[in-house]
Amino acid sequence: MSQVAIVGVGQTPYRRSHPEKSSRELIWWAAKEALNDAGLGIDAIDVIIAGVAPDALAGEVSVERSGMMGIGKPFIRVNTGGVTGSSAVFAGASYIKAGRAKAVLVFALERMGQASSSQQVFNTIFDPVYEKDFPLTTITMAALRASMLMRLYGYAPRHWAEIAARNAQAARKNPLAHLHNDITPEDVLKSPLLAWPIHRYEACPMSEGACALVLVDKSLVGNRKPAWIQGAASTSDSYAMGDRIRRKGATLVDLLSLSMSAKRAYAEAGVTKPVKEIRVAELYSAFSSAEAMAYPALGFCESADGPRFVEAQATDKSLPVFNPSGGPQGANPVSATAMVRIAEAALQVRQMAGARQVDGVERAVATGQGGATQFSTVCVVGNKPNT
Amino acid sequence: MTDKRPAVYIEGIAVDIGWADATRSLTEMIFSTTRRAIDEGKKSLDTIDSVVLAAHDMVDGRSLSSMVTGPAAGSYLRDETRYSDDGAAAFAAAVTRIEAKESTRSIVAAWGRASEHDVEAVARATFDPFFASPFGIDELQVAAMRAQAWMRMGGDVAARAEAGQRRIAAARANPRALKVGGRHPVASYPLNEADMPRWADIAVSLTISAEPSAVRVAGIGQSSEPYWIGDRKLGRLAGLEQAAQRALSEAGFGPEQLDVVEIDGLTLFDEAIGMEAVGIAQRGGGMRSMATDPRSNPSGGAAAGYCAPAMGLARIVEAVMQLQGQAGTIQVPRARRALATGSCVVAAQTHTAIVLEAT
Numbered sequence: 009m010s011q012v013a014i015v016g017v018g019q020t021p022y023r024r025s026h027p028e029k030s031s032r033e034l035i036w037w038a039a040k041e042a043l044n045d046a047g048l049g050i051d052a053i054d055v056i057i058a059g060v061a062p063d064a065l066a067g068e069v070s071v072e073r074s075g076m077m078g079i080g081k082p083f084i085r086v087n088t089g090g091v092t093g094s095s096a097v098f099a100g101a102s103y104i105k106a107g108r109a110k111a112v113l114v115f116a117l118e119r120m121g122q123a124s125s126s127q128q129v130f131n132t133i134f135d136p137v138y139e140k141d142f143p144l145t146t147i148t149m150a151a152l153r154a155s156m157l158m159r160l161y162g163y164a165p166r167h168w169a170e171i172a173a174r175n176a177q178a179a180r181k182n183p184l185a186h187l188h189n190d191i192t193p194e195d196v197l198k199s200p201l202l203a204w205p206i207h208r209y210e211a212c213p214m215s216e217g218a219c220a221l222v223l224v225d226k227s228l229v230g231n232r233k234p235a236w237i238q239g240a241a242s243t244s245d246s247y248a249m250g251d252r253i254r255r256k257g258a259t260l261v262d263l264l265s266l267s268m269s270a271k272r273a274y275a276e277a278g279v280t281k282p283v284k285e286i287r288v289a290e291l292y293s294a295f296s297s298a299e300a301m302a303y304p305a306l307g308f309c310e311s312a313d314g315p316r317f318v319e320a321q322a323t324d325k326s327l328p329v330f331n332p333s334g335g336p337q338g339a340n341p342v343s344a345t346a347m348v349r350i351a352e353a354a355l356q357v358r359q360m361a362g363a364r365q366v367d368g369v370e371r372a373v374a375t376g377q378g379g380a381t382q383f384s385t386v387c388v389v390g391n392k393p394n395t
Numbered sequence: 396m397t398d399k400r401p402a403v404y405i406e407g408i409a410v411d412i413g414w415a416d417a418t419r420s421l422t423e424m425i426f427s428t429t430r431r432a433i434d435e436g437k438k439s440l441d442t443i444d445s446v447v448l449a450a451h452d453m454v455d456g457r458s459l460s461s462m463v464t465g466p467a468a469g470s471y472l473r474d475e476t477r478y479s480d481d482g483a484a485a486f487a488a489a490v491t492r493i494e495a496k497e498s499t500r501s502i503v504a505a506w507g508r509a510s511e512h513d514v515e516a517v518a519r520a521t522f523d524p525f526f527a528s529p530f531g532i533d534e535l536q537v538a539a540m541r542a543q544a545w546m547r548m549g550g551d552v553a554a555r556a557e558a559g560q561r562r563i564a565a566a567r568a569n570p571r572a573l574k575v576g577g578r579h580p581v582a583s584y585p586l587n588e589a590d591m592p593r594w595a596d597i598a599v600s601l602t603i604s605a606e607p608s609a610v611r612v613a614g615i616g617q618s619s620e621p622y623w624i625g626d627r628k629l630g631r632l633a634g635l636e637q638a639a640q641r642a643l644s645e646a647g648f649g650p651e652q653l654d655v656v657e658i659d660g661l662t663l664f665d666e667a668i669g670m671e672a673v674g675i676a677q678r679g680g681g682m683r684s685m686a687t688d689p690r691s692n693p694s695g696g697a698a699a700g701y702c703a704p705a706m707g708l709a710r711i712v713e714a715v716m717q718l719q720g721q722a723g724t725i726q727v728p729r730a731r732r733a734l735a736t737g738s739c740v741v742a743a744q745t746h747t748a749i750v751l752e753a754t
Contacts, residue, residue, distance in 0.1 A: 032622075055617075056619075062459055067524070069453050069517060069521045070479070070740045073521070073740060075622075079619060080634070082618065083617075083745050084478060084484050086476065087478065088475075088476055088477050089459040095477075099488055102492050102497060105494075105497065107400050108491055135463065136457065244465055244466075244473060244475040245472065246471055247463050247465070247466050264472070265472070379461075
């Protein structure tokens, strides 16, 4: 089967809203940048995969259709919530691996700045009879998990604050990030509580923007600078969070779907010791506690060692660098966030990440998480194709 | 097909068309249909490693609806993805995953419950919020404009009444069609009630793999048209034409060799124009084809029950049944090759054509 490389990355800046831009303009902005980066025109593209999650956030149904380009080409929309961006990348890669396309343009768009209240929209992802009337939102859902992590593994608010401050400082080097706050762990702990134990500065912002990638078959790489997709996997878990709270060996905070995806993606990529073999991890963690929750699922540490792993990051430079872009706490354009993670991982591998470039990146991992962590994706990219 | 690409076969199929069944939730409807498809495929659930869905949040009535509907279609601890696109597009994407050797056996499912949402309101919301939506336009009105454009371009309407009668008779004869309930939307000129779809509650599931079975996927074609209605040649379905040509080219045979054509069209006119687009009717002769050609939508098409985004997959299932000789009272004798299509918003902007062949 063909191997797939990312040779074009395009991103708009991520902002609270882009009132001066239509959805079409945001899509075309990102797409044009990705095509320019790849050195390809739209005519060279065989398939277009669009990613947009809840229509209610944009207030316009199937808003991606307005950004239609390359008339006459196959054009399909993915909608898998938080993993929409990575699902779109995986769908595009499938067309190439199947031999149905040599070049695929994938894009993801978020217009949540148009929603009067994104949390009210997110509340509608939950069961309309049994859950919706509780104050269940993406924030309270994350708080539930954070408190479970504290009880089970000994995390303290300081750990979440350290992660949040590190991501905030990283975002300051990323001109595309939505937030550029100069904050310390103390600032995080002093920020208002959203839902105990989560403080405002531990949470992601609500961001708008678009991201696009050009994927090509090995035969089209030529002298372009590629980030090879070495491994990719997606897994879905149960809908009801209650089913996962006491599930033996795979509780709500064990992120079974993420660990299953990681195992498959690592196996495909030939990764056996992730903490040694992966230099950069771009994680879809909308809250700093969610980032900590992902470490053991991705094989970076044991669950019980999580707090010490967070502490070690400040001193042990051999550990992977987490979210050098600032991650979702720097910008969270939900439909696009999982694609942004892959885009940032690809930029790192291609040595094109500018001020946020980490030295010596040969391999990076990008994750996607969506639907109350029901959906998880893992994508490993590297500077060499699989042998 | 290249040598490297494995052939993909259809194993189990199931379709459920009803109306406002208060005894079953949407998830129960999806579960029972998927269960039937798995059972009919005679392969255990354990052998299925991926799930590909076509469903739309606005149709299902909740954001990220696949959270609750996905597990009913077998997604628990499997590789699942969901397209907010037509079922035939999701089918095409699922086939590529088998061809790419990313999956060995997959469930493909699509659904929509017209009895539980305002179909016209959702359709209106797909149009541009500034320049189109304020007119109150929905997809049926675009279908009416398409019918007028087609007539202006010389479309032969002499057989319209006969085509309408045959379509409704086919739907009545189809054992899988909606028998009780449903809703006929209001027709805009020049459409009349006989041309219209019948809104229904529909769930469709099938399983596919690279293991040989009675029906194989012989060709896939996909295409798209401009966003703005004014930029399209409304009297033709240029995107469908291109998609069908691609699918037939891959299959290696022409439209004249097809025994069954199942077109996903919103109205009788859309189905007739679709017959022209895929090449079994001459330009302007689609209505005559609908009236007299036994290959044209033997299922009764949209008259048998309609709810996006399930329709492309429903058309595929009807075509598979014909090729399996299992279509019952609407069986086309000696059917060996079939083409099924699916289209999606906005007003048939994207198209998928699937060519199927009995092995």
